[in-house]
Amino acid sequence: MPNTLPTLETPAAIIDVARMQRNIQRMQQRMDCLGVRLRPHVKTSKCLPVIEAQIAAGAQGVTVSTLKEAEHCFAAGISDILYAVAMAPGKLPQALTLKRQGCELSIITDSVAGARAIVAFGQEQGEALDVWIEVDCDGHRSGIKYDDDALIEVAQVLHEGGMRLAGVMTHAGSSYELNTAEALQRLAEQERYQCVAAAERIRAAGLPCPQVSIGSTPTALSAIDLQGVTEVRAGVYVFFDLVMQNVGVCQADELALSVLTTVIGHQLEKGWIITDSGWMAMSRDRGTQRQQQDFAYGQVCTEDGQWIDGALLQSANQEHGIVTLQTAGGDLTALFPIGSRLRILPNHACATGAQFPHYHALDADGETQIWSRLHGW
Amino acid sequence: MPNTLPTLETPAAIIDVARMQRNIQRMQQRMDCLGVRLRPHVKTSKCLPVIEAQIAAGAQGVTVSTLKEAEHCFAAGISDILYAVAMAPGKLPQALTLKRQGCELSIITDSVAGARAIVAFGQEQGEALDVWIEVDCDGHRSGIKYDDDALIEVAQVLHEGGMRLAGVMTHAGSSYELNTAEALQRLAEQERYQCVAAAERIRAAGLPCPQVSIGSTPTALSAIDLQGVTEVRAGVYVFFDLVMQNVGVCQADELALSVLTTVIGHQLEKGWIITDSGWMAMSRDRGTQRQQQDFAYGQVCTEDGQWIDGALLQSANQEHGIVTLQTAGGDLTALFPIGSRLRILPNHACATGAQFPHYHALDADGETQIWSRLHGW
Numbered sequence: 152m153p154n155t156l157p158t159l160e161t162p163a164a165i166i167d168v169a170r171m172q173r174n175i176q177r178m179q180q181r182m183d184c185l186g187v188r189l190r191p192h193v194k195t196s197k198c199l200p201v202i203e204a205q206i207a208a209g210a211q212g213v214t215v216s217t218l219k220e221a222e223h224c225f226a227a228g229i230s231d232i233l234y235a236v237a238m239a240p241g242k243l244p245q246a247l248t249l250k251r252q253g254c255e256l257s258i259i260t261d262s263v264a265g266a267r268a269i270v271a272f273g274q275e276q277g278e279a280l281d282v283w284i285e286v287d288c289d290g291h292r293s294g295i296k297y298d299d300d301a302l303i304e305v306a307q308v309l310h311e312g313g314m315r316l317a318g319v320m321t322h323a324g325s326s327y328e329l330n331t332a333e334a335l336q337r338l339a340e341q342e343r344y345q346c347v348a349a350a351e352r353i354r355a356a357g358l359p360c361p362q363v364s365i366g367s368t369p370t371a372l373s374a375i376d377l378q379g380v381t382e383v384r385a386g387v388y389v390f391f392d393l394v395m396q397n398v399g400v401c402q403a404d405e406l407a408l409s410v411l412t413t414v415i416g417h418q419l420e421k422g423w424i425i426t427d428s429g430w431m432a433m434s435r436d437r438g439t440q441r442q443q444q445d446f447a448y449g450q451v452c453t454e455d456g457q458w459i460d461g462a463l464l465q466s467a468n469q470e471h472g473i474v475t476l477q478t479a480g481g482d483l484t485a486l487f488p489i490g491s492r493l494r495i496l497p498n499h500a501c502a503t504g505a506q507f508p509h510y511h512a513l514d515a516d517g518e519t520q521i522w523s524r525l526h527g528w
Numbered sequence: 529m530p531n532t533l534p535t536l537e538t539p540a541a542i543i544d545v546a547r548m549q550r551n552i553q554r555m556q557q558r559m560d561c562l563g564v565r566l567r568p569h570v571k572t573s574k575c576l577p578v579i580e581a582q583i584a585a586g587a588q589g590v591t592v593s594t595l596k597e598a599e600h601c602f603a604a605g606i607s608d609i610l611y612a613v614a615m616a617p618g619k620l621p622q623a624l625t626l627k628r629q630g631c632e633l634s635i636i637t638d639s640v641a642g643a644r645a646i647v648a649f650g651q652e653q654g655e656a657l658d659v660w661i662e663v664d665c666d667g668h669r670s671g672i673k674y675d676d677d678a679l680i681e682v683a684q685v686l687h688e689g690g691m692r693l694a695g696v697m698t699h700a701g702s703s704y705e706l707n708t709a710e711a712l713q714r715l716a717e718q719e720r721y722q723c724v725a726a727a728e729r730i731r732a733a734g735l736p737c738p739q740v741s742i743g744s745t746p747t748a749l750s751a752i753d754l755q756g757v758t759e760v761r762a763g764v765y766v767f768f769d770l771v772m773q774n775v776g777v778c779q780a781d782e783l784a785l786s787v788l789t790t791v792i793g794h795q796l797e798k799g800w801i802i803t804d805s806g807w808m809a810m811s812r813d814r815g816t817q818r819q820q821q822d823f824a825y826g827q828v829c830t831e832d833g834q835w836i837d838g839a840l841l842q843s844a845n846q847e848h849g850i851v852t853l854q855t856a857g858g859d860l861t862a863l864f865p866i867g868s869r870l871r872i873l874p875n876h877a878c879a880t881g882a883q884f885p886h887y888h889a890l891d892a893d894g895e896t897q898i899w900s901r902l903h904g905w
Contacts, residue, residue: 160618245537
C-alpha cells in the first residue's frame with residue numbers, strides 16, 4: 152500500500168512534486184527564452200530524483216557545492232559538473248579521481264595563489280584541469296573584481312601553466328537582500344555586465360574564456376537580457392522558500408518544501424501550540440529575520456498545505472517547536488488537538504532540507520515516496 | 529596508518545577526547561557528590577562511543593530526544609531510556625515495539641489529552657506503559673505547573689488507566705539565558721523545588737511517584753543541594769560550547785567540539801579570510817547573538833586548537849565561511865595562506881554536531897578515529 156501524508160512519521164520533509172515541476176519549468180522556460188543554458192545548483196536538494204527532473208526539463212550539467220555531490224551526480228550519469236567553491240589544494244586529488252573516471256569536472260579559483268596550487272598539482276599529475284575564474288560582482292563573498300589586475304594574472308598563471316581556462320563565473324548573492332523588481336533587475340544587469348566584462352578582458356589579453364556563467368535564483372528570475380552570458384546557475388528556485396517570497400520572486404503557492412509535524416502539547420495561557428518540529432527539523436535558519444516579513448521559524452499551514460494566516464513557528468528547541476497564532480480565540484486544544492498535524496513552510500529550503508536524510512515526495516494523487524538526499528562531505 | 533588532523537578532509541567535526549573525558553568526569557563527580565543518578569541526554573552527541581564513555585564513568589540510563597536515538601541505544605545494550613519529548617500518539621506503536629523487545633523505555637506527557645491517548649493505547653495493547661509527567665518549572669516550554677490542578681488529574685488518568693506512573697521530570701531550559709552564579713543557583717533551586725513539590729503533591733493524592741528527574745547543563749553545574757531529586761539529566765556538558773561559556777559554566781579549554789576548516793581565499797581590502805566552513809558545517813545556530821559576547825558563527829582557533837583572539841567566523845553561506853580579525857595588520861595571505869587550516873569552536877554543540885555524519889575523535893597522541901552519529905528521525 153502506498154504511503155500518504157497521514158501514514159508518515161513526523162517530523163518529515165515533504166516535497167510537493169507538482170509545485171516542484173512547475174518551478175523547474177518556469178526557470179527552464181525563462182532560460183530558454185533568454186537563450187542561455189541552465190546549470191542548476193544541486194546544493195538545494197542534494198537529491199537525485201530532483202536533479203533528474205531538472206535535467207529532463209532541459210538543464211545542461213549541474214553545479215555542486217561539494218565534491219561528494221559531484222561524485223553522486225557522476226555515479227548517476229551526469230558528467231558536466233561545475234564545483235562552484237574556490238578549490239582547496241587539499242581537495243585536488245579527489246577532483247582528479249573524478250576526472251580520471253571520465254567526469255567533466257570543472258573547478259574554480261579566485262587568486263594567484265589558488266591558481267598556482269592548481270597548476271603545480273596539474274603539472275605534477277600531467278593533467279590539464281578545467282578551471283573557471285570566480286568574479287566578484289557585488290562584494291558579498293569570493294571572487295576577483297572584473298577590473299582588477301589580478302583577473303588577468305590568474306588567467307595567465309592557469310593558461311601558461313597548461314590548465315584549460317574554461318571561463319568566468321559569478322554569483323550575485325546579495326540579491327537575497329533585495330525586494331523590488333527594479334533593484335533585482337539592476338543587480339541582474341550588474342551581474343551580467345561585470346562577468347561579461349571580465350571575460351572580455353581575458354579575451355583581450357589573448358587568453359581563452361569560452362564560458363560566462365552567472366546566477367542566483369533572484370537575478371535569474373529578474374534579468375531582462377543576458378547578452379554575452381552562456382549559462383545561468385540557480386538552486387533554490389526548485390523548491391523556493393519564505394526568503395524568496397520576501398525577495399519577491401515567488402508566490403506562496405510555489406513553495407514546494409514543507410515540514411510535516413505533529414501537535415504534542417499546548418500552553419493555553421500563553422496561546423502556545425507545541426509541535427515536534429524543532430530546529431533539528433527546521434534548521435536554525437532565520438533568513439526572514441531582517442526581511443520585510445519575519446516568519447520566525449516558519450509559516451504554519453494545515454496538513455493539506457493551506458496557510459493559517461498569522462500562525463508562525465515562533466520559536467524552536469531541538470525537538471520542540473512553539474506555534475503561535477496572531478489572532479487568539481477559540482479553544483486551541485479543540486482546534487489543534489494533540490496528535491493533529493500541521494505543515495511548516497521553511498525560511499530557507501537549502502538549510503531545512505539538510506536536516507533530513509530523505510524527503511517524502513508527495514504526488515498529485517496524495518501518495519508519497521522516499522527520495523533520499525546526501526548528508527555530509 | 530592512523531589518521532591525524534592534517535590527513536583529514538575538511539570541513540570535519542573534531543572531538544577532543546581528553547576534554548570530553550574531563551567534562552564527563554566533572555559532571556559525574558558532581559552528581560555523585562550530590563547523591564543523584566546522572567542520566568545524560570544523548571541528543572548532543574547522538575554518538576555511541578560518547579554515550580559509552582558517559583556510562584563507563586557512572587551514568588545510569590540515558591535520555592533521548594527521538595525514538596531513533598532510543599532504538600540505537602537499546603541495540604547497543606542500553607535498556608533504561610527516557611524519551612523526554614511529550615509523546616505524540618502516533619509514535620506510541622514505535623515505543624511499544626521497543627518495550628516489547630525488552631527495552632525499559634519511559635515516555636512523558638504533560639496533558640490530560642496526552643495521558644488519555646497513552647491510556648487508550650496501552651489498554652488496547654494490554655500494556656502498562658512507564659509514564660513520567662513533565663513539570664514546567666520556568667515557563668520556557670512544555671510541562672504542567674507544579675501547583676496546577678491538572679497535575680493530579682493527569683496522574684489520576686494514568687494511574688487509574690493502568691499505566692505505571694514512574695515519576696515527574698522537568699528541564700530548566702531558561703538557564704541558557706543566565707550568566708551569573710547567583711542566578712543559576714536560584715534557578716537550580718527553583719527547578720529542584722518545583723519538581724519535588726510536584727512529586728509530593730502526587731504522593732499526597734495517594735498516587736505513586738517514585739522518580740524526580742530534573743536537569744539542564746547550567747543548573748546541574750550550579751545546584752548546591754538536590755534533596756528529593758533522584759536523577760539529573762544534562763546533555764551539552766559532554767562537549768560544552770560558546771553558549772555555555774557565556775553562561776559561565778565552562779572555560780575555553782573545556783570546549784571539546786570544533787570544526788576543522790581550510791582557508792580557500794581572501795578579500796584583502798575587507799580583511800576577510802574565506803574558509804570552507806559555511807553554515808552547512810557550523811549550522812545556522814547563532815546562540816551567542818543575545819549573550820554578553822557574540823561569537824558570530826564561531827571562535828577561530830589555530831589547527832592545534834589555540835584561540836586566535838578576536839578572530840571570528842563572522843558570516844556564513846552554505847559552504848563558505850568568512851573569518852575576520854579584530855586587529856588588522858600583517859599580510860593575511862601569508863599568515864593564513866590558501867590551504868592552511870583552522871579550527872572553529874561552535875556556538876551550540878548540539879546543532880553543529882548534527883551537520884556531520886560522523887565525528888573525528890582526536891586522542892592525546894594526535895590520532896583520530898571516526899565515530900559515527902545518528903541523523904534524522
